[in-house]
Amino acid sequence: MQELVFIESEDLNCEPFTTDEVIAEFSGNSRDSVTRLIRNYQDDLKEFGKLGFEIRPMPSGQKAKVFHLNQQQATLLITYLDNTEPVRLFKKELVKQFFAMEFELNARRLERSNGKIKRIKLTDAIKQAGFSVHFYKHFTDLVYKKALGFNAKQLREARGAKPKATPLDFLTTKEQAAVNQIEELTTGLILLGRSYDDIKLILNVGVVIYQTTLKIPEKAH
Template structure:
């Protein structure tokens, strides 16, 4: 079996819980989905001891004839681990089990690293805010903090906050920081520290901006901004 992605999260949010699906188990274990679903329903109570048993309803592909919506179960790590113990231990199933374990571990490690960077970034963010507040050459008006935040994102990632929100599907109530990958968070934290240092050196906003523009963007994100759908 080629290494294929079998573990997912709902979005790029670093606090999402990783899961796999009955569809993935069917596709890479060689066991029919009907059998997988029967195992799930038969052992529903056992599985629910490890969390809510989630599912999605997948509609038939547009343009195809016939077909009914199908229920696709989503299993967290504990649920998936328990379920696969109920499968016959064929060579293909054993291979899939090992890959599933690897990918759950890799996904959890990635999310944990992002969470740790995110926490350290909060400390850096407070440091930058305090530096602005304590500066003798920078005013403490609200727009000053806003300008520095825009400068931070633009010079660290190459995109402003609004474009990041659009590309990652983040609404105004959620923080885009929770949807950045490890490299993006690293770049943002590095830039925060640089800005704090420059402010502490007594530079104005314009001077800080000129220095950072000369240094260029730390990490250019590969964002795809969704195109606006025109009116019919």
């Protein structure tokens, strides 16, 4: 079945949602009837979080309001629909897709948590080795570049993140794992007393191993 559940960005802290358009299309109801239900029961829906929306341009030149509903809101709303066969099939698929999306986000959060531990070890090693404060950024960009092919600024641009956002919050599980591996290797090399230039040269030898397994974001090219 077509994708029913979405996230607004690659930010691992974002909340999955579906829309009134999706609910109308796959439950066999008109969009007017679904949006009417949303307006009639908006107080109920708001008990489960802010009722989000986006303003989307239409081919006619007019603009339409598209509601975003989180899992609890969507689950509640579809209980107000008649329990026809299309509605039952839609309900089952919607639950599956919300679960799959949450599973992926939780896997990313776990990998990110592991990454924070490795990041602390890296910064401690940089400090212990006596590098100047400027090398924190140098080593950060080196790790990102060797793991993913982009430095921190390019990663933010590729994922639509704010200028001061942490790029690691926008990585897939596979990408985060690659960063973790490179950080761990870099930490070990620093603790062995290798210079920045030596570490950069050593990482250049193994960079292809990581990059060829990753989906590189096109916007950064």
